Amino acid sequence: MNHALEALSQALTLVVRWDETLASIVRLSLEVSGSALFFGALLGLPLGAVLGATQFRGRGLVVALLQSLLGVPSVVVGVVVFLLLSRAGPLGFLGWLYDPAGMVVAQTLLVAPLVAAITRQVVEGARERLAEELTMMRLGFAERLFALIYDCRFSLLLALFSGFARAASEVGAVMIVGGNIEGMTRVMTTAIALETAKGDLTLALALGIVLVGIVATIHLVASGLEALARRRAEG
Amino acid sequence: MAVLPVDVQGVSWPSEAQPVLRNLTWRIAGDGITAILGENGAGKSSLLRLVAGLMRPAGGTVTWGGATTPPAAIRWVAQQPQFLRASVATNLWFAALPLPGRWSAKRKRIAAVLERVGLAERANEPALRLSGGERQRLALARAWLAQPELLLLDEPTANLDPGATAAVERLIQEMRSSGIRIVMTTHHLAQAARLSDEVVFLADGEIAEQTPTRQFFAAPKSVAARRFIRSETPWWFRLPE
Numbered sequence A: 001m002n003h004a005l006e007a008l009s010q011a012l013t014l015v016v017r018w019d020e021t022l023a024s025i026v027r028l029s030l031e032v033s034g035s036a037l038f039f040g041a042l043l044g045l046p047l048g049a050v051l052g053a054t055q056f057r058g059r060g061l062v063v064a065l066l067q068s069l070l071g072v073p074s075v076v077v078g079v080v081v082f083l084l085l086s087r088a089g090p091l092g093f094l095g096w097l098y099d100p101a102g103m104v105v106a107q108t109l110l111v112a113p114l115v116a117a118i119t120r121q122v123v124e125g126a127r128e129r130l131a132e133e134l135t136m137m138r139l140g141f142a143e144r145l146f147a148l149i150y151d152c153r154f155s156l157l158l159a160l161f162s163g164f165a166r167a168a169s170e171v172g173a174v175m176i177v178g179g180n181i182e183g184m185t186r187v188m189t190t191a192i193a194l195e196t197a198k199g200d201l202t203l204a205l206a207l208g209i210v211l212v213g214i215v216a217t218i219h220l221v222a223s224g225l226e227a228l229a230r231r232r233a234e235g
Numbered sequence B: 001m002a003v004l005p006v007d008v009q010g011v012s013w014p015s016e017a018q019p020v021l022r023n024l025t026w027r028i029a030g031d032g033i034t035a036i037l038g039e040n041g042a043g044k045s046s047l048l049r050l051v052a053g054l055m056r057p058a059g060g061t062v063t064w065g066g067a068t069t070p071p072a073a074i075r076w077v078a079q080q081p082q083f084l085r086a087s088v089a090t091n092l093w094f095a096a097l098p099l100p101g102r103w104s105a106k107r108k109r110i111a112a113v114l115e116r117v118g119l120a121e122r123a124n125e126p127a128l129r130l131s132g133g134e135r136q137r138l139a140l141a142r143a144w145l146a147q148p149e150l151l152l153l154d155e156p157t158a159n160l161d162p163g164a165t166a167a168v169e170r171l172i173q174e175m176r177s178s179g180i181r182i183v184m185t186t187h188h189l190a191q192a193a194r195l196s197d198e199v200v201f202l203a204d205g206e207i208a209e210q211t212p213t214r215q216f217f218a219a220p221k222s223v224a225a226r227r228f229i230r231s232e233t234p235w236w237f238r239l240p241e
Ligand SMILES: Nc1ncnc2c1ncn2[C@@H]1O[C@H](COP(=O)(O)OP(=O)(O)O)[C@@H](O)[C@H]1O
Pocket: B014, B020, B038, B039, B040, B041, B042, B043, B044, B045, B046, B047
């Protein structure tokens, strides 16, 4: 008990003093997960929007496939990306293994299906409500997509933040692909895992506090923005 | 591409086996306002959707100026119009997207239409915050923006109070004066009498009669229409035998 309390107080001191090691780990985490969000959204938003806005044969199958991708554990994504990026693998020439670039690839693969799945769901809801109106407005395919995405813009904002949270809080993929190399590929989650295993609870706890703080802050800000914007747009 | 005449030829819907509309033939041509009357569930809304091209018939054909695909110059206003989660003006902006012309002209047209339906002051308010009457007027504005050849209105004043109803009816008359051919459904006899030039009476999935409005109320030809008028008017109202 004493031990835990002591670790907590030391961890808080570390956070408050914004220790250099801690800061560099947090910075890399934000860079990797932020980039993963960017690329994941770049893939997931259009894919989800098209799936939600259209009806075609085999669409149900694609949606089910997408949904099941959500359940793939991050370690499995890590292994797949590891195989792709390893020296003997098809993308080995890139030299991205044990490199932040490879970690971005792995997290992008985690973010994209989540963003796509949420986008598909909200856009489909909007389509059911608006399909006849948009048809009678004679909107073309791209205009229709634009209108549906515009209608869902607040929910999509939340989808993006969920995507970031998923990336920032996963361990398995970045551990396998990045290798948790100090000063190079060590991010918050992998550092927490390692320091705890080593018995150094101080840094682990400090990083945990920062991680939870970041995710919670983002969620609060996002929900606040969403509620505010929604109130202004919906009355 | 001309919209009129719209030819509905031997149309059955939703299926030939259990039709709500059966082997229905109807031509929409000329000008003015046609009111489609009929009991609840007679198939008025379905007929409008078929004419709008939103649904395909199970049997028979619908053609627009001879073409088998619905042309651009038709607009349809749902009984409960839906809008984007956006301001009144943005909703019209989206409706203007596919219209021809320069944006400077479109912006002017949006402002003019908003003025005409009395929503200019509320242009920046969320469309979803509007009252029932205002929503209906916004839906009319959205349709009017395109200056369609044919406008289909599904119970445009259902659930509106008398004041809002009067405002919507004034707009319908204005739109008609601007040269738009209008077909509307209603179950208000008085509204059909006030607005329409012609009544189409739907019963048992068929057009029981299609008569000039004056004649319809003075001397309906079909038994179904006589019964309908009797059920919708006070006891002291007597139809000539
Ligand atoms: N998509 C559909 N498929 C099958 N039947 C339908 C469908 N939509 C409506 N109906 C039925 O068709 C009938 C006519 O409906 P509707 O056209 O809305 O009548 P009205 O507008 O005259 O009240 C109703 O009995 C309704 O249940």
